[in-house]
Amino acid sequence: MALSARRWLEIALLGCLALAVIYWPGGAALDEDASLVTQLARPHHAMQFRTSLEGDLGRGLVLLQLRDRILASLAGQRGEAAPVEFQFPASRRVQAARLRAATESVTQLLRPAAPLIRTIVVARPDTAYDLPTGGRIPLWGTWYVLPSATNGRVCLTLPRQDELAPLVRFLFDPGATPPSGTGSSLLVSLGPCAFYTAFGAPGARIEQWLRGQNYAMAGTVHWMEPPARVRRPTLDDVSHLSVINLWEVLRQGSSGRFEMGTLSLQARACAHGRATQCRSVLRSPFREARQSLDYGIARQYWWAREDLGASFLSELVRLESRDAFARFWQSRLPVDSAFQQAFGEPMETWMSRWLLSNIERPRFGPVIRIGSLLFGLGLVVVAVITVGVVSLRRQVG
Numbered sequence: 001m002a003l004s005a006r007r008w009l010e011i012a013l014l015g016c017l018a019l020a021v022i023y024w025p026g027g028a029a030l031d032e033d034a035s036l037v038t039q040l041a042r043p044h045h046a047m048q049f050r051t052s053l054e055g056d057l058g059r060g061l062v063l064l065q066l067r068d069r070i071l072a073s074l075a076g077q078r079g080e081a082a083p084v085e086f087q088f089p090a091s092r093r094v095q096a097a098r099l100r101a102a103t104e105s106v107t108q109l110l111r112p113a114a115p116l117i118r119t120i121v122v123a124r125p126d127t128a129y130d131l132p133t134g135g136r137i138p139l140w141g142t143w144y145v146l147p148s149a150t151n152g153r154v155c156l157t158l159p160r161q162d163e164l165a166p167l168v169r170f171l172f173d174p175g176a177t178p179p180s181g182t183g184s185s186l187l188v189s190l191g192p193c194a195f196y197t198a199f200g201a202p203g204a205r206i207e208q209w210l211r212g213q214n215y216a217m218a219g220t221v222h223w224m225e226p227p228a229r230v231r232r233p234t235l236d237d238v239s240h241l242s243v244i245n246l247w248e249v250l251r252q253g254s255s256g257r258f259e260m261g262t263l264s265l266q267a268r269a270c271a272h273g274r275a276t277q278c279r280s281v282l283r284s285p286f287r288e289a290r291q292s293l294d295y296g297i298a299r300q301y302w303w304a305r306e307d308l309g310a311s312f313l314s315e316l317v318r319l320e321s322r323d324a325f326a327r328f329w330q331s332r333l334p335v336d337s338a339f340q341q342a343f344g345e346p347m348e349t350w351m352s353r354w355l356l357s358n359i360e361r362p363r364f365g366p367v368i369r370i371g372s373l374l375f376g377l378g379l380v381v382v383a384v385i386t387v388g389v390v391s392l393r394r395q396v397g
Contacts, residue, residue, distance in 0.1 A: 058137040062129040067145050083112040087122045094171050106186045113200040119193040121157045141299045149296025155193035192218035199329045209335045215298045217282045219310035223317035271355035275348035281309045
């Protein structure tokens with residue numbers, strides 16, 4: 001018996017109806033004993049909590065051991081302390097002249113403030129660390145130990161060696177050429193430590209604000225050059241995609257990426273003048289990956305640097321001058337008052353104007369875009385044709 005398109009549609013509707021009956025609110029799932037569900041869930045939640053707690057304690061112990069070891073090595077140094085220092089495992093021999101050139105290029109861009117807060121970048125091997133319990137734990141991402149968790153004069157940056165790949169090739173490969181924009185590219189790896197070295201210790205309330213956001217707005221350091229503007233893809237950008245990348249096209253089309261670029265809904269709302277949404281831009285969309293282990297320790301994954309909010313402080317330096325930013329950074333006033341005094345306008349107003357300037361062709365409003373409509377209709381047509389062809393050719397019995 002041939003299954004017609006109508007029969008296929010009936011089968012699909014019956015399947016949807018069966019799923020609706022199974023998952024309809026008020027069904028058997030709600031008739032279960034609530035106390036029994038709680039008793040079953042409690043051990044699972046307790047196990048999750050214990051695993052999370054053990055992981056935090058293990059990472060904290062490893063980081064404190066690394067911190068103490070680094071600070072002890074710095075205490076034994078003689079001579080004038082360098083504002084920025086890169087350290088690599090002793091098993092690898094570094095070409096001193098090349099390392100000195102890279103360090104000087106970063107120092108020139110930072111123009112360290114006085115009194116000096118040093119930034120020490122220690123490249124970690126891509127390995128797990130031993131725990132006293134006999135287990136091992138990895139440290140994913142780049143970790144920062146801020147001056148409040150050291151001796152107040154040092155800020156530690158602990159990236160994996162892979163995150164310093166261009167510098168590593170330049171230092172250990174005699175035939176490698178210097179990476180383009182060495183100083184600017186290395187600034188990114190310094191994270192919030194760059195601001196401590198360049199502008200000194202922040203005011204108490206400014207630092208409290210930074211901690212509350214897990215230093216998310218200081219994740220990207222690029223005040224020498226602007227970030228890439230948000231640009232909606234054109235037909236030319238999509239036309240070169242092959243069938244292999246069809247899934248990427250579907251994902252971006254369905255998620256609104258073609259319309260919003262990398263901007264979140266809150267960022268677009270802020271750019272459109274919704275001041276109440278502006279502060280949310282400074283909170284990382286990967287908040288669980290930015291959780292501070294302690295008030296003086298934070299971490300960041302490399303993919304979190306794509307967040308536009310991570311460049312907020314860098315953009316303040318680039319657009320408003322170092323002197324104005326230093327007044328804001330070192331202010332003892334509350335954050336809003338310090339921002340108003342340093343830059344002459346409320347933070348929300350500045351952010352709205354800044355976000356709007358980053359959009360190449362701003363477009364707002366609850367309107368269905370013609371491109372999105374055609375894209376959706378095209379998918380529907382392809383699905384209908386595919387189902388029709390398959391149903392006409394399939395025979396049963």
